[in-house]
Every structure is written in structure tokens, then in C-alpha cells.
Amino acid sequence: MKKNTLILILIVTAITILGGFLRFYKITQNPPSLTGDEISFAYSAYSILKTGKDEHGKFLPLTLEAVGDYKNPLPAYLMIPSIKMFGLTDFAVRLPNALLGTISIPIFFMFLLDIFKKKKIALLGSFFLSISAWHIFYSRFAYEGITAGLFILLGIWFFTKMLNGKIIWAILSSFFLTLTIYTAPAPRLFVPIFVTLALIVNLSKFKKNLKTNGVFIVTCIVLGLPMVYTTLFQGSGTRFNVVFISHDIEFSRYVLLKYFSSISDLPLLFFFWIKRYLSYFNPGFLFFNGLDATAPSPIGLGILYIFEIPLLIAGITSFIKNKIRFKELFFIWIFAGILPDSITNNQKHTGRLLYLFPVLIILTALGAIELYNLLTKVKKTHLKLAIASSFSIIVFLVLTHAFLIISADFPRDKGESFDEGLREAVYYVQVNRDKYKEIVFDPARGVAAPNIITNSFLYVLFYTKYDPLTYQAEQKITSMPGYESYYKFEKYTFRHIDWQKDQYEKGVLFIGSPWSLPEKDLKNGELLKKIYLTGGSVAFFIVSPK
Amino acid sequence: MFPHYIPQNLLFAELLHKMVYVEDAPYLLFPIFNPILIWLISKKIFKGFLALVPPLIFLISPWGWYLAIAHSFYIFMFFLTLIIVYTVILIRSGSTIPGNILLFLASLIAIYCSSFFLVFIPLALIILLNTKIISIKNIKTAVVLLVIFTLPLLFIINKEKANFKNEFSNEVKIFSDPSLLNSINRYQGAAAQIGLRNLSRISENKYLFFTEYSLLKYASQLAPETFFTPQYKLLGFSFSPPIFMGFAIPFIYGLYLALKKPDLRKLLFVSSILTVPSILANETVALNRLILFSPVIFILISYGLIILYKKRKNVLSRSFLILTLFLVMFQLIVTVSDIRTREGQRFAQYFGNKYEINEP
Numbered sequence: 001m002k003k004n005t006l007i008l009i010l011i012v013t014a015i016t017i018l019g020g021f022l023r024f025y026k027i028t029q030n031p032p033s034l035t036g037d038e039i040s041f042a043y044s045a046y047s048i049l050k051t052g053k054d055e056h057g058k059f060l061p062l063t064l065e066a067v068g069d070y071k072n073p074l075p076a077y078l079m080i081p082s083i084k085m086f087g088l089t090d091f092a093v094r095l096p097n098a099l100l101g102t103i104s105i106p107i108f109f110m111f112l113l114d115i116f117k118k119k120k121i122a123l124l125g126s127f128f129l130s131i132s133a134w135h136i137f138y139s140r141f142a143y144e145g146i147t148a149g150l151f152i153l154l155g156i157w158f159f160t161k162m163l164n165g166k167i168i169w170a171i172l173s174s175f176f177l178t179l180t181i182y183t184a185p186a187p188r189l190f191v192p193i194f195v196t197l198a199l200i201v202n203l204s205k206f207k208k209n210l211k212t213n214g215v216f217i218v219t220c221i222v223l224g225l226p227m228v229y230t231t232l233f234q235g236s237g238t239r240f241n242v243v244f245i246s247h248d249i250e251f252s253r254y255v256l257l258k259y260f261s262s263i264s265d266l267p268l269l270f271f272f273w274i275k276r277y278l279s280y281f282n283p284g285f286l287f288f289n290g291l292d293a294t295a296p297s298p299i300g301l302g303i304l305y306i307f308e309i310p311l312l313i314a315g316i317t318s319f320i321k322n323k324i325r326f327k328e329l330f331f332i333w334i335f336a337g338i339l340p341d342s343i344t345n346n347q348k349h350t351g352r353l354l355y356l357f358p359v360l361i362i363l364t365a366l367g368a369i370e371l372y373n374l375l376t377k378v379k380k381t382h383l384k385l386a387i388a389s390s391f392s393i394i395v396f397l398v399l400t401h402a403f404l405i406i407s408a409d410f411p412r413d414k415g416e417s418f419d420e421g422l423r424e425a426v427y428y429v430q431v432n433r434d435k436y437k438e439i440v441f442d443p444a445r446g447v448a449a450p451n452i453i454t455n456s457f458l459y460v461l462f463y464t465k466y467d468p469l470t471y472q473a474e475q476k477i478t479s480m481p482g483y484e485s486y487y488k489f490e491k492y493t494f495r496h497i498d499w500q501k502d503q504y505e506k507g508v509l510f511i512g513s514p515w516s517l518p519e520k521d522l523k524n525g526e527l528l529k530k531i532y533l534t535g536g537s538v539a540f541f542i543v544s545p546k
Numbered sequence: 547m548f549p550h551y552i553p554q555n556l557l558f559a560e561l562l563h564k565m566v567y568v569e570d571a572p573y574l575l576f577p578i579f580n581p582i583l584i585w586l587i588s589k590k591i592f593k594g595f596l597a598l599v600p601p602l603i604f605l606i607s608p609w610g611w612y613l614a615i616a617h618s619f620y621i622f623m624f625f626l627t628l629i630i631v632y633t634v635i636l637i638r639s640g641s642t643i644p645g646n647i648l649l650f651l652a653s654l655i656a657i658y659c660s661s662f663f664l665v666f667i668p669l670a671l672i673i674l675l676n677t678k679i680i681s682i683k684n685i686k687t688a689v690v691l692l693v694i695f696t697l698p699l700l701f702i703i704n705k706e707k708a709n710f711k712n713e714f715s716n717e718v719k720i721f722s723d724p725s726l727l728n729s730i731n732r733y734q735g736a737a738a739q740i741g742l743r744n745l746s747r748i749s750e751n752k753y754l755f756f757t758e759y760s761l762l763k764y765a766s767q768l769a770p771e772t773f774f775t776p777q778y779k780l781l782g783f784s785f786s787p788p789i790f791m792g793f794a795i796p797f798i799y800g801l802y803l804a805l806k807k808p809d810l811r812k813l814l815f816v817s818s819i820l821t822v823p824s825i826l827a828n829e830t831v832a833l834n835r836l837i838l839f840s841p842v843i844f845i846l847i848s849y850g851l852i853i854l855y856k857k858r859k860n861v862l863s864r865s866f867l868i869l870t871l872f873l874v875m876f877q878l879i880v881t882v883s884d885i886r887t888r889e890g891q892r893f894a895q896y897f898g899n900k901y902e903i904n905e906p
Binding site for chain 2: 253255256267268278283284294297306405408413
């Protein structure tokens with residue numbers, strides 16, 4: 001092995017280790033709790049591992065029925081080996097994503113080396129990815145966008161290689177691109193648009209390699225058909241109907257001034273969508289606070305760091321003016337990539353844009369090289385030194401701020417969004433369950449307002465390692481007169497607590513927020529435990545009437 | 547009945563404890579004078595009938611109309627700014643005497659009307675001189691006259707310091723929002739909880755945050771969504787965009803062409819000083835103040851549009867041209883219909899039936 005290659009491998013390994021450290025360090029403590037989605041995927045994975053069926057009794061499902069939603073199956077299947085190895089633990093749930101997030105770094109390096117044939121760009125790009133707050137943030141919990149991002153990177157990389165004619169790349173590209181539609185909702189729209197446009201702009205190459213491209217298309221169709229089937233006939237499509245932009249609250253309330261109901265409302269919807277689409281280029285979202293990792297603040301964390309502003313501008317200029325292989329694919333990647341999230345009724349979400357990381361990081365890496373070249377042209381050494389040291393200080397300050405946000409502010413401000421407190425509540429229940437005839441969880445929680453959380457039962461299933469076979473088979477009660485939301489299995493009940501009535505229910509353990517269990521109404525000895533959020537507010541009271 | 551801004555007392559009147567509102571002026575004259583001035587400016591850039599493109603785009607854009615109808619103070623300041631920009635072009639092209647007279651008059655009126663312009667005009671002149679866009683030799687007369695005739699105002703300001711300070715803080719509100727200071731305190735508090743207070747003091751202090759916030763505001767003024775979508779609402783409630791979205795296509799093309807030329811790049815950078823009044827507002831973007839910068843956008847759109855028209859034999863250029871025209875016509879129809887059917891109700895939803903609103 002040549003000395004240069006060895007050095008390159010060592011540098012990439014060092015960058016990957018740094019990226020891995022940032023993704024794995026204290027992974028079970030920050031984010032402070034497993035989210036409802038993580039718990040849902042994890043218990044489905046556990047159930048499939050133990051019984052071959054999900055918790056609803058479906059054998060190797062292609063779509064996972066969750067609370068009011070249908071989830072993509074791949075994140076759950078990816079958790080199975082991890083849960084087999086490490087048991088039903090927080091670490092096992094988060095391991096696959098952190099691992100895939102880390103693996104993305106050397107793969108991205110190889111991708112860049114292959115496309116640009118320049119070590120500098122490949123090294124810089126992989127370094128930017130390893131320290132990207134955006135990528136680190138979502139790698140630290142089981143968020144499907146990381147997996148989708150990696151698979152799309154691989155799919156597009158192999159697609160570029162396929163254009164030269166080898167069938168193996170066609171199969172690999174179609175495999176990874178199709179796999180993403182089983183991973184996250186956004187790629188279901190992005191992948192078909194990308195493939196169609198990419199084939200159109202490469203029509204001449206497509207015609208030259210008809211056999212290879214035919215294999216690509218047929219493989220895509222064959223692998224994608226099950227998802228088309230589940231979307232049309234097994235409920236996966238409900239998500240699209242629910243989240244489509246026409247249901248957007250801002251649109252109904254402030255633009256249309258009524259609910260979207262007819263074709264005559266389409267022109268306003270179109271312009272509302274354009275507004276949404278262009279807002280993805282908002283500097284605040286991109287550089288200052290898009291990540292939503294803290295309580296609302298104009299200065300937080302964005303998709304890119306603030307010091308990357310000049311790099312991105314220079315990178316765009318360099319990208320436009322220089323000859324770059326597959327330039328048109330990068331254009332399609334970024335502009336079609338925004339589309340899926342822009343047509344939903346939710347606020348812009350940095351997680352749903354994760355598969356765009358390669359394009360944005362390529363631009364910043366190109367920009368860094370462009371600016372470095374400019375700096376080398378500065379003749380006065382002291383000026384060169386002043387610019388370099390000022391920029392280094394800015395980078396240091398910005399990275400320190402990012403570190404503080406992720407390690408201090410995020411767990412403090414976002415504990416509630418991560419359902420913090422339920423783990424501790426279930427641990428208490430597990431130790432004391434035999435003392436009570438019934439255990440009641442209230443779905444209302446929240447510091448500012450009582451929000452309804454209907455997936456508490458999944459935390460019970462997960463942290464008590466509830467036997468999936470028993471859960472699949474046993475009788476569950478899903479409604480009860482007088483209750484808006486009611487769910488019961490074994491001795492666990494999930495319903496609203498009305499303390500005026502429930503205070504006389506002896507032998508029952510109640511877990512609820514101060515909204516349902518006002519501290520002033522509790523008698524001496526009734527309050528058994530207080531569970532706090534990292535931010536210091538009370539999440540739950542555990543109470544039993546005397 | 548149309549919504550209108552609460553009138554703003556002019557600086558000199560405020561200091562003399564009188565009431566003089568520019569809002570009493572016949573406001574619909576400004577949408578006529580302003581496009582004429584834009585045309586005069588664009589005549590120096592585009593040849594023949596092509597010079598009509600920027601004022602035409604201005605005239606069909608909702609931006610100027612909404613602000614004129616609401617009697618925005620900044621429509622008047624826009625009028626003065628256009629005169630100043632025109633005089634700079636006049637002076638550069640050799641018409642020094644009329645240029646100096648107009649520059650002096652427009653600047654003096656602006657300074658006497660707004661405390662912010664008292665600071666802004668000298669700052670703008672310094673930048674123009676430093677970047678060698680004009681030389682001190684050519685504006686000597688205007689500067690001397692301006693200094694002499696500003697002295698009485700400075701004298702009154704000296705007597706009415708508190709009043710002036712109050713007036714100035716009404717116009718410069720960028721750091722008056724307590725949420726920024728609150729977030730610094732919150733960040734430092736969170737870091738202190740895990741024993742990293744000192745690290746937080748280095749990277750999360752008010753100097754850094756104010757710099758970052760100013761950068762955020764500057765960048766927000768220049769984002770395409772600001773001009774071509776109702777992201778920042780006209781008069782705080784409307785769904786009409788400042789400029790029709792279809793014009794974003796020639797704008798991006800015009801910007802791309804302009805950035806390729808070093809001279810134009812410099813001019814564009816210097817012209818972004820016109821975003822300062824909006825940067826200093828309380829809101830992220832204050833469209834009433836940002837209108838001062840709008841001629842730059844109209845000229846860039848026109849530049850892109852004209853080049854696309856010249857290259858119309860090329861299929862791609864023709865397609866973009868057709869797409870631009872189609873989108874503009876389509877949005878014009880949709881916007882007119884939306885104004886007739888929903889804008890009244892929308893206004894009531896935001897502000898109730900009170901038609902007087904605060905000018906940001």
C-alpha cells in the first residue's frame with residue numbers, strides 16, 4: 001500500500017472516529033428519553049424478533065400500524081439485531097441509527113472521491129459531515145431520516161456508476177433507492193421524481209445502455225410494488241391524506257379563511273405552496289434556528305453552522321462556474337428533495353430534509369476550497385494570518401455554542417417533546433405493580449398545557465419487557481363510555497384521571513401530570529413519587545388514594 | 547375604508563413640539579412620482595423603451611400600492627431616497643450642478659423628517675465616497691450646504707436631547723426585543739447547570755448574539771422569499787406578495803449575471819446599505835422600510851428579463867420568459883380576486899375593525 005493511501009485511510013479513520021464519538025457519547029442520556037416513535041419501532045421490533053409478528057399480530061409486516069399512523073417498517077427491522085444483542089434497552093434502540101450515521105462518514109468520503117476525484121474535497125466533505133450538528137442531532141436517536149439519507153446517498157452514487165453501463169450498479173442503485181421508500185415517508189415522493197428526472201436528463205446515456213437501465217427500472221418496480229400495494233390497500237397512504245398541505249392550519253385560517261374544499265381553492269394553495277417552498281432557503285432556518293433544538297430563540301442551531309455562510313456562498317459560485325460531473329443530478333437532488341416536506345401541512349422539518357446533506361455539504365466543501373485558494377492569493381502574510389485566525393476564532397465560538405446547545409439546552413428545553421419521565425414512571429410501576437389491583441396512566445401531560453399523549457402504553461410494554469405473545473393474544477379494551485380516550489390491558493389502564501371521583505379508588509396506582517392530579521388536592525401520604533423533567537418542572541405525580 | 551398607519555410626526559416638528567404629518571400629503575401621488583423616478587434612474591442603465599421595464603414592474607407589484615394606500619411614512623422616504631440615488635447617477639454622469647442641488651435638497655428634507663436619516667445619510671455618503679462610486683470633489687457643494695443647514699437641527703436636538711432619544715429609539719428598534727436578551731440568559735443558565743458557565747460566557751454573550759442577530763436580519767432582507775412571497779406580510783396581514791412570484795425567475799437570472807461582473811458586484815454590495823432601515827426595525831423584515839431597497843430588485847428583475855428577451859431564440863430562455871409571463875399574469879388575476887374577496891376579512895381577523903395600525 002502506498003504511503004499516501006495509508007495516510008488518507010488514517011485521516012478518514014480519525015474523522016470517522018471523531019464522528020462516531022459525537023454520535024455515541026452518552027447516547028442514552030441525551031436525548032433525555034426515548035420518543036414515542038422510537039418506543040413504537042422498538043416494541044414492534046421486539047415483537048417481530050420474539051414471535052415473527054408485530055404487536056398487532058401481523059406476520060412480518062410491510063407497514064407498521066402505530067397510534068393514529070402507519071409507520072415505515074425498515075427502522076424496526078434494523079433494530080432487531082441490536083435488540084437481539086443488547087436486549088430491550090435504550091442503547092439497543094439507538095444503536096442502529098448512530099451506527100448508520102457514523103458509517104455515513106466514510107461512505108460519503110468514498111462518494112466524494114469517486115465523483116470529484118479530489119482528496120481535498122472528499123476529506124473536507126467527510127469532516128464537515130462528521131461535525132455537522134444537524135447530522136449528529138438526528139443520529140443520536142432512532143430517527144429514520146439518517147437511514148434514508150445514507151440509502152439515498154448510496155442509491156444515487158450507484159446510479160451515477162450505472163450510467164456507465166454495468167448491471168451490478170443498476171441492481172445496487174435500485175435496491176438502495178427502493179429501500180428508502182420502506183424507511184421514511186419523504187423518499188416515497190422524492191425517489192420517483194428523482195429517478196424520472198435523472199433518467200430524462202441522461203436520456204442519451206440511457207438509450208446507449210438500454211439493457212442496464214432496463215434492469216434498473218424493472219428492479220425498482222419489483223422492489224417497490226409491495227410498498228405501492230400497502231400504500232393503496234393497507235393504510236400506509238392515510239399519512240399522505242392527513243399531512244397534505246391543503247390541511248395546513250395557517251392556510252385554512254389565515255389564507256383561505258375556510259377549509260380547503262374545492263378546485264377553485266387550488267390557485268391560492270399553489271401560491272401558498274410556493275411560499276412554503278421558498279422558505280426552505282430562509283437564512284434563519286438554514287443557519288440560525290432551523291434545528292429547533294431549544295426553546296424558541298432567534299439564535300440557536302440551523303442545518304449548517306453560521307461560519308458556513310461564506311463557505312456556502314462561495315461553494316454555490318464554484319459549483320455554478322466549474323465543470324462538475326453529474327452537476328444536473330445535484331440540481332435535481334436539492335430542488336426535488338425539498339418537495340416532499342414542502343407539500344406537508346407541518347412546519348418545516350430539518351429531519352425530513354436529511355437526505356439532502358450530501359448536496360449541502362458538497363457546496364460548503366467546495367466553498368472552503370474556493371476561499372482557501374483566495375486566501376493563498378493574499379500577498380501580505382500578516383493579513384493572511386489575521387483572516388485565518390479571525391475565522392478560526394469564529395469557528396471555535398460557533399462550535400462551542402453548538403456543543404452547549406446540544407449538551408445543556410436541548411435536554412433542558414425539549415425533555416417534554418421526548419416524553420421524558422415515562423421511563424422513570426414505568427420503572428416505579430414495575431417495582432410496585434404487585435401492590436395494586438390497577439395502574440392508571442393519564443394521557444394528559446405538559447408543563448404549559450395538558451397535551452394528550454396516547455402512546456404511554458408502549459412505554460409500559462417496552463420497559464416492562466412485556467411478553468409480545470401474551471400482548472398479541474390477550475384481550476384489550478379500547479373504549480369505555482364516559483371517556484374520550486380509553487385503553488386497557490392486563491392491570492394497566494390509560495384514561496383521563498378525574499381526581500374528584502378517583503380519589504376514592506383504593507388499591508389503584510395513578511400516574512398523571514399536575515393537571516390531573518393537583519398537588520393541593522392530594523392528602524398526606526398519597527403522593528408516592530414526583531418525577532421531574534431535566535428542565536426542573538414536574539412531569540408526573542405517582543399517587544395512590546388513602 | 548382602507549387600513550392605514552398611525553401618522554408619524556416629523557422629526558423637526560416633534561422637537562419643536564408641533565404636529566406635522568407627512569401622511570397628510572396626497573399619498574396617491576407617490577405611486578406616480580416614484581415610478582417616474584425609477585424610470586429616470588433606469589434610463590441611465592437600459593436603453594430606449596427598455597428603461598420602462600423597471601417602473602412597469604413596480605407599478606404592477608402590490609408592494610408600493612399597499613404602502614401608499616396605508617400612508618406609510620417610508621413611501622415618502624422612498625421618494626426622497628430615489629431622488630438621492632438619481633442625483634448620484636447624475637453626478638457620476640457629469641451633471642454636477644443639478645446633481646448637487648437635488649442631493650442637498652432631498653438629503654436635507656430626509657434629515658429634517660427622520661432621526662434615523664440624520665445618521666443614515668452621512669453614513670451612506672461615507673460609503674459612497676469610500677467605495678469610490680462618487681468623489682468628494684463632485685459633491686463638495688452639497689455636503690457643505692448640508693452641514694450648514696443641518697446646524698439649526700443639531701442645535702434643537704441639543705436642547706431636546708430626551709425628545710430626540712425617544713424619537714430615535716422609535717425608529718431604531720433592532721435590539722429592543724427582550725427575547726434576545728432572555729435567550730442569552732437562558733443559554734447561560736443552562737450551561738451553568740452543567741458547570742460550563744464560563745464556556746457559555748465566551749460563546750453565548752450579548753456581543754456575539756447581537757452580531758449574529760444583525761447578520762441574520764441582514765441575510766433575511768436579501769432572501770428571495772422576502773420579495774416574492776407573503777412570508778413577511780404587507781401591512782402585517784396581507785397574502786399579496788410584495789412582487790409577483792413569477793418575477794423570481796428573471797431576478798435569479800439577473801442576479802447571476804450581475805454577480806459575474808466585478809463592477810456590478812460592488813454596486814450590489816454597496817446598494818445593500820438601503821436594507822439598513824429594515825434591519826433596524828423590530829421585525830425580522832419590515833417591508834415598509836425595505837421598499838427603499840426595492841429599486842435594486844426591480845432593476846435586477848428587469849436586467850434578467852431583458853437578457854432573456856434578447857436570447858428568446860434559445861429554447862430555454864424562451865421557456866423561462868413564457869413561464870415568467872404566465873406566472874405573473876396568473877398571480878395578478880388570483881391576487882386581484884383575493885383582494886376583492888378575502889383581504890377585508892383577513893384584515894379583520896388580524897386587527898379587528900380598527901383600521902389604524904402601527905407602522906413597524
